[in-house]
Amino acid sequence: MPSTPRNRLGDLERAVMEELWTTADAHPEGRTVREVHDAVGVERGLAYTTLMTVLDRMAKKDLVRRERDGRAWRYTAASTRAELTSESMHHTLGELAGDTRRSALLHFLDESTPEEIDELKAALAELESRQPDTGRGTV
Amino acid sequence: MPSTPRNRLGDLERAVMEELWTTADAHPEGRTVREVHDAVGVERGLAYTTLMTVLDRMAKKDLVRRERDGRAWRYTAASTRAELTSESMHHTLGELAGDTRRSALLHFLDESTPEEIDELKAALAELESRQPDTGRGTV
DNA sequence: TAGTATCTACTACGACATGTAGTTCAACTG
DNA sequence: CAGTTGAACTACATGTCGTAGTAGATACTA
Numbered sequence: 001m002p003s004t005p006r007n008r009l010g011d012l013e014r015a016v017m018e019e020l021w022t023t024a025d026a027h028p029e030g031r032t033v034r035e036v037h038d039a040v041g042v043e044r045g046l047a048y049t050t051l052m053t054v055l056d057r058m059a060k061k062d063l064v065r066r067e068r069d070g071r072a073w074r075y076t077a078a079s080t081r082a083e084l085t086s087e088s089m090h091h092t093l094g095e096l097a098g099d100t101r102r103s104a105l106l107h108f109l110d111e112s113t114p115e116e117i118d119e120l121k122a123a124l125a126e127l128e129s130r131q132p133d134t135g136r137g138t139v
Numbered sequence: 140m141p142s143t144p145r146n147r148l149g150d151l152e153r154a155v156m157e158e159l160w161t162t163a164d165a166h167p168e169g170r171t172v173r174e175v176h177d178a179v180g181v182e183r184g185l186a187y188t189t190l191m192t193v194l195d196r197m198a199k200k201d202l203v204r205r206e207r208d209g210r211a212w213r214y215t216a217a218s219t220r221a222e223l224t225s226e227s228m229h230h231t232l233g234e235l236a237g238d239t240r241r242s243a244l245l246h247f248l249d250e251s252t253p254e255e256i257d258e259l260k261a262a263l264a265e266l267e268s269r270q271p272d273t274g275r276g277t278v
Numbered sequence: 279t280a281g282t283a284t285c286t287a288c289t290a291c292g293a294c295a296t297g298t299a300g301t302t303c304a305a306c307t308g
Numbered sequence: 309c310a311g312t313t314g315a316a317c318t319a320c321a322t323g324t325c326g327t328a329g330t331a332g333a334t335a336c337t338a
Contacts, residue, residue, distance in 0.1 A: 008147055008324095009325095010324080010325050010326070011325090011326085012325075012326060012327090013325075013326095014234075032285090033285080033286090034284085034285085046326085046327070046328090047327070047328050047329085048284095048285090048328095049286095049327085049328055049329070049330095050326070050327050050328060052285080052286075052287090052328095053325095053326085053327075053328075054325080054326075054327090056286090056287085057324090057325080070285090070334095070335090071284085071285060071286075071333080071334060071335080072284085072285060072286085073285090073286080080242075080246075081235065081239050081242075081243070082235075082239055082242035082243040082245070082246045083243075083246055085231055085232065085234070085235055085239075085240075085243035085246070085247075086243050086244075086246035086247040086249075086250055087250070088231045089228045089231050089232065089243075089247050090247065090250055090251070092224055092227045092228050092231065093224065093228065093255070095153075095224070096220065096221075096224060098254070100220055100221055100224075101224075101255070101258065102258045102261070102262065103219075103220075103221035104220070104221040104222075104224035104225050104228075105225075105255075105258050105259055105262045106221070106262045106265065106266070107219075107221045107222055107224070107225035108224075108225040108228050108229065108262075109259075109262050109263060109266050110225070110266065111225055111226075111229055112229070115237070116232070116240070116244075117263070117266070119240065119241045119244050120244055120248075120259070120263070121263065122241070123241065123244045123245040123247075123248050124248060124256070124259070124260065124263075126245065127245075127248050127249065127256070147295095148296095149295075149296050149297070150296090150297085151296075151297060151298090152296075152297095171314090172314075172315090173313085173314085185297085185298070185299090186298070186299050186300085187299095187313095187314090188298085188299055188300070188301095188314095188315095189297070189298050189299060191299095191314080191315075191316090192296095192297085192298075192299080193296085193297075193298090195315085195316085196295090196296080209305095209306090209314095210304085210305060210306080210313085210314060210315075211313085211314060211315085212314090212315080
């Protein structure tokens with residue numbers, strides 16, 4: 001359960017998340033501050049401590065998790081990019097009452113590219129195949 | 140074209156938008172600062188000028204539009220709640236590359252209530268009936 | 279073992295967004 | 309004309325984020 005906002009990421013925060021996400025497969029144990037600094041800090045001319053501060057804050061916001069590795073911390077993303085995105089979308093939608101939500105979804109689709117719509121349909125179909133029950137009425 | 144972020148609204152900003160949205164039908168000409176203050180400011184013990192400042196800033200961010208009415212301004216929401224929500228959702232999704240986007244959509248659906256899914260399906264059907272072309276391949 | 283490199287923890291500071299409001303001045307109302 | 313209303317401008321506090329320095333502990337190396 002996130003304690004702080006956890007929504008909108010800053011530019012650097014996002015870059016750090018990207019780094020953690022893209023290296024998650026190759027490094028499931030996570031990345032140290034040094035590694036993250038090398039990956040996204042050096043090219044931006046940032047100090048090592050800057051990345052330390054940012055990672056520390058992100059841990060407090062539950063955006064990343066950390067585990068001790070010797071005297072260093074290893075950071076991993078707390079959610080996948082897809083999860084975070086989905087969460088953010090739900091958060092946005094969640095501010096709306098039922099009837100408006102429907103309207104927002106319609107708008108959303110209206111402004112979607114055909115590809116997105118296809119993706120959505122595919123995702124719906126996929127979901128359908130896993131849970132054949134429409135669920136109507138199951139609150 | 141919005142000049143400033145225009146995303147995440149503050150609490151008061153949101154309350155103001157709510158007020159403008161919910162009274163849009165009854166007052167298409169918009170609302171004056173005084174009216175908005177009476178509606179959302181008084182109960183919070185806010186000064187009239189506070190609402191003035193906030194509305195002024197919101198106008199600069201293109202969240203609201205304003206038109207002169209005598210020497211006062213009349214404010215109207217620049218987008219409907221549904222539009223703004225949809226916009227925000229697209230903004231979130233837009234940060235993702237195609238393959239991740241698909242995954243995010245799947246997650247999104249996964250975490251949706253059956254009601255939301257139904258709404259989405261209905262919206263899709265509605266869209267379908269307006270634009271029978273699937274669009275696949277049309278970049 | 280002394281010296282250096284490496285890490286964390288803590289502190290700090292500027293920029294920007296937002297909530298909050300005062301002051302100043304013009305215009306309108308009796 | 310006096311009081312009221314409203315806009316414009318300015319200001320200040322708080323919170324977030326980018327940025328980084330310093331202090332102190334630990335590990336490595338010659």
